[in-house]
Amino acid sequence: MSGRYDLVIFDWDGTVMDSTARIVQCMHLAGADLALPLLDDDAVRGIIGLGLPEAIRTLYPDLDDHGVGRMRDCYASHFVAAERVPSPLYPGALDTLAALRDAGLLLAVATGKSRKGLDRVWAGSGLGHWFHASRCADESVSKPAPAMVEELLAELAVRPERALVVGDTAFDLEMARAAGVDRVGVSYGAHPVARLTPSLPLAVIDALPELLPLIGIGAPIDDEERV
Secondary structure, X not given: OEOOEOEEEEOOEOOOEOOHHHHHHHHHHHHHHOOOOOOOHHHHHHHEOEOHHHHHHHHOOOOOHHHHHHHHHHHHHHHHHHOOOOOOEOOOHHHHHHHHHHOOOEEEEEEOOOHHHXXXXXXXXXXXXXXXXXXXXXXXXXXXXXXXXXXXXXXXXXXXXXXXXXXXXXXXXXXXXXXXXEEEEEOOOOOOHHHHHHHOOOOEEOOHHHHHHHOOOOOOOOHHHOO
């Protein structure tokens, strides 16, 4: 293993995959399907990172369980249709993952996606092989509870002080903090930097390759050079 950490746990949407705008659009479309009040983009970005039912209840607190279920189904339908053209990875993401793996670190994902949703994205992108384990909101407890991180630590036999969480939302960083795990925020995702800093991250980085020198790993090669 390399340096200070044995395991890096990534959030997915807004951290590795550039899907924030698509999530916002699909939430708006689902709300329109059900004639719900139009929300501004910032309100929708604010709930990214939560499990989908928790996100919907936060945005539309007057919905009953049936309404939440309908909204969830509408959102999922729009998102699956949109993902026929897969969302791109953020610049440098692939080679950052490769550099971490080459350094001997374990990699995992803790996401607000459902298991079906993450598996669908991984099947379409071929990215699942980079990760040793993953947890989704519908098989654990939604962020910011620490359960997903704690379950990944147990599965991979890593102590909290040897793990790091990387995410774009306060929910990601608070999840890590509650689990006793170090954390790094990214500035380019769903939540502004001002929402990330109260969680006391080690740093807030502007691009994923900046993670490597932060934890003592050499810079990756450019994406264009990787075969």
